[in-house]
Amino acid sequence: MKSKTFDRRTVLRACAAGLAFAGLPRLASSQALSGTVRIWTFLGADGQSPREVVLREIIERFTRNHPDVDVVVEAQPFQELEVKFVAASAQNRAPDVIWMRDTFLGLVQQRGALANLDDLLSAEFKTNVLPDLYPVFAEKSVFDGKRSSLPLWPSPAQAIFYRKDALAELGLEAPPLTWDEFIPVAGRLTKGDRLGFGLPTNDNSVSAFINILSGFGPSIFDATTGQFDVAGAEAKEVGNVVRQLVANGALSSTLLNAMGDDIQDQFASGRFAIVQAFAPRFQQYKQIAAAYDGNDLAVSAWPGFGDRPPAVLLGPYWTVGVSAKSANPALATAFVESLYSREASMSWAKTAGLVPDRMSALKDPYFGTPEAADIHNFTELLSAPGVMTFPQRMPDITKVFPVMNTALQELIGTDESVDAILDRAKSTLGW
Amino acid sequence: MQHPPLASQHSLDVLARRARLVGSSLVGPALLLVVAINILPAIYGFYLSLHEVFFFGNEGFAGLKNYTELLRDSFAWQAIGRSLLFTFASLAIAVPLALLAAMGVRRLGRWGSVLLTVLLVPWAMSPIVVALLWKWILVPSPGGLVGAIFTAFGMPPQDLLTDPVLAMPTLIIVAVWRNFAFATIILIGGLGQIPRDLYKAASVDGLDAWESFCKITLPLLAPSLLIVISMLTISYFNEVQLIIGLTGGGPIRQTSTLAYSLYHTGFVELNQGKGNAIAVIMFLINMGLIAVYIRILGKQAGAAA
Numbered sequence A: 001m002k003s004k005t006f007d008r009r010t011v012l013r014a015c016a017a018g019l020a021f022a023g024l025p026r027l028a029s030s031q032a033l034s035g036t037v038r039i040w041t042f043l044g045a046d047g048q049s050p051r052e053v054v055l056r057e058i059i060e061r062f063t064r065n066h067p068d069v070d071v072v073v074e075a076q077p078f079q080e081l082e083v084k085f086v087a088a089s090a091q092n093r094a095p096d097v098i099w100m101r102d103t104f105l106g107l108v109q110q111r112g113a114l115a116n117l118d119d120l121l122s123a124e125f126k127t128n129v130l131p132d133l134y135p136v137f138a139e140k141s142v143f144d145g146k147r148s149s150l151p152l153w154p155s156p157a158q159a160i161f162y163r164k165d166a167l168a169e170l171g172l173e174a175p176p177l178t179w180d181e182f183i184p185v186a187g188r189l190t191k192g193d194r195l196g197f198g199l200p201t202n203d204n205s206v207s208a209f210i211n212i213l214s215g216f217g218p219s220i221f222d223a224t225t226g227q228f229d230v231a232g233a234e235a236k237e238v239g240n241v242v243r244q245l246v247a248n249g250a251l252s253s254t255l256l257n258a259m260g261d262d263i264q265d266q267f268a269s270g271r272f273a274i275v276q277a278f279a280p281r282f283q284q285y286k287q288i289a290a291a292y293d294g295n296d297l298a299v300s301a302w303p304g305f306g307d308r309p310p311a312v313l314l315g316p317y318w319t320v321g322v323s324a325k326s327a328n329p330a331l332a333t334a335f336v337e338s339l340y341s342r343e344a345s346m347s348w349a350k351t352a353g354l355v356p357d358r359m360s361a362l363k364d365p366y367f368g369t370p371e372a373a374d375i376h377n378f379t380e381l382l383s384a385p386g387v388m389t390f391p392q393r394m395p396d397i398t399k400v401f402p403v404m405n406t407a408l409q410e411l412i413g414t415d416e417s418v419d420a421i422l423d424r425a426k427s428t429l430g431w
Numbered sequence B: 001m002q003h004p005p006l007a008s009q010h011s012l013d014v015l016a017r018r019a020r021l022v023g024s025s026l027v028g029p030a031l032l033l034v035v036a037i038n039i040l041p042a043i044y045g046f047y048l049s050l051h052e053v054f055f056f057g058n059e060g061f062a063g064l065k066n067y068t069e070l071l072r073d074s075f076a077w078q079a080i081g082r083s084l085l086f087t088f089a090s091l092a093i094a095v096p097l098a099l100l101a102a103m104g105v106r107r108l109g110r111w112g113s114v115l116l117t118v119l120l121v122p123w124a125m126s127p128i129v130v131a132l133l134w135k136w137i138l139v140p141s142p143g144g145l146v147g148a149i150f151t152a153f154g155m156p157p158q159d160l161l162t163d164p165v166l167a168m169p170t171l172i173i174v175a176v177w178r179n180f181a182f183a184t185i186i187l188i189g190g191l192g193q194i195p196r197d198l199y200k201a202a203s204v205d206g207l208d209a210w211e212s213f214c215k216i217t218l219p220l221l222a223p224s225l226l227i228v229i230s231m232l233t234i235s236y237f238n239e240v241q242l243i244i245g246l247t248g249g250g251p252i253r254q255t256s257t258l259a260y261s262l263y264h265t266g267f268v269e270l271n272q273g274k275g276n277a278i279a280v281i282m283f284l285i286n287m288g289l290i291a292v293y294i295r296i297l298g299k300q301a302g303a304a305a
Helices: A008-032 A050-065 A078-090 A102-110 A123-132 A135-141 A164-168 A179-189 A208-216 A233-247 A260-268 A279-288 A329-338 A342-352 A359-363 A370-382 A397-413 A418-429 B006-049 B065-072 B074-108 B110-124 B127-138 B145-152 B167-192 B196-204 B209-237 B241-246 B258-268 B272-304
Strands: A035-041 A069-075 A097-101 A150-152 A158-163 A195-198 A272-278 A297-300 A312-314 A318-322 A387-389 B051-054 B057-061
Touching (some): A035 A078, A050 A069, A050 A279, A050 A329, A078 A097, A078 B258, A097 A329, A102 A135, A102 A318, A158 A279, A164 A272, A179 A233, A195 A260, A233 A397, A233 A418, A279 A297, A279 A370, A297 A370, A318 A329, A342 A359, A397 A418, A397 B258, B006 B051, B051 B272, B065 B272, B074 B272, B258 B272
Parallel strands (some): A035 A097, A195 A272
Antiparallel strands (some): A097 A318, A158 A297, B051 B057
């Protein structure tokens, strides 16, 4: 065997090469983490809502850790985010990071506007953070094996908010969780100027009709087409529920085209005992409560039909992606990763009352305190047996909510037969 | 008859050509701007109306499919009907109100100017701000101004924006409130052009105030009135921001006008091909209305002259 001796010069060269090799990732990383990250979200950089405060904290933390980075938040109306992003992407002026609703994710992904995060996320994130996110949300962002985005703020989206003081008048602690029992209770809660139940029926991205339908469980969505049977027996049952709620005075037949914000404001002023509400706004609802004590606000799942479990439809919820045309995708991805740090999860929870994105964060002693009781209620909903999401690619997603809301308005405000209303909705959708 | 020498004629032609050149070069940039921001987008809009365009993706030539679908759609015809109802009902309130306000402002002198300034505030505000303001005024629960007025009279709060019967009249009132002051300004100008001597002569002839109004004011104010009617017609027919902010086209499509359908189809359903087809139809209806007004205005202006 031939022995080999190393002279001093060779050893020094090898050491220098080794050091240089070891320093490469660090060097590459520091080179990538400079520049500007443009973010499109519905949250304002200077806003005072709890979620805006937390986003500001996260940005400050990120720029403190990366002094050569500038984070620019360009707030957009929430319902325009996906459309503007796709248009901007086509014109090569898309932001680096984009907030989207999960219901639009399939369309945005189809347009090729999103980067494949599998290529961008750090190994540490893939190993430690991805498995720590709620799988039901995280897996919906994977299209054909490629991760297009990361879900933010796991929550049941459209939940039932109720006033404990109003329910206490009937000797109840919470609304019943089957429609058979819920309907008479909602009727009895109507008293004076207060209505038992308030539904937003004019939003373009949610529909109470589908939330009520979700009481039949995940089978309402066809696994192949992503559609639901608009004029089927289950939809007709939803129509009958709505009609009964109107008949017993729980729903007003003249409150037909209120939007989510209208319901929120009117709930604060005491017009409703129970409402459909966007779950991440729970803290905001508490803060603006005027006609009742904010501590009397509580959250519930939607009632189920028959002996089915209470329904929790997870969506539309927010999800964050990186533009396929980002000039600095590594920096953009690093910022996205910072939204899911342990500190960020705790901030979303403590300041904004949101369920932490990372399941392991729930082990923090904070979640054992009474202050975190509301978060616990939301966490329980997330692990309830009736949990479901919208299909990954729901057809006619831009039409289905307005069409079903118009049908809902007709169910509430007219005497036309349920069959005729649903047949018309089906025909409008062309399903 | 003596003809000018040819050389002089040539010089005049050169001068005229230069003058035209200078004129064209002065108008040119503005013309280019009009072409760039009005004509080219309009042509492109028409081009898109002949295509299947969804979520900013052109999915191919569709011919007249978007138009035929619209013409077969009963909701589209209902939307046209609602647009005309909204337009002419608003006009029927706004024009007399503007005329009354104009006469009142002229009579009040300096205080009239103050009143006019106050009346102009809503017109100067963004329509979407006006919508949000009225939404709060009309909110049918404690805290809403109108709700409090109903309560003061022992009546329950009324869902003025969400009741299928009340939503359209409420929308019309808000639309009139927003821009009748604009019409008032034009009518004040028109009233100022009527010679006062005519009223003195009418008084000497024994005409009372109503007869003076009918026989002097209205005929001489006709050109101003027709300008007001033309501009308000276009404004009301194309109104969309107030509808988005106040009713979102509901309840049960009761405030879904053609302009709102354009917004909803193009920007909510993201069917930009069909949205552009609605825009072309709106353009044609606008042109038709303008043609009618120009015809009437031309006759009236000729009569006045």
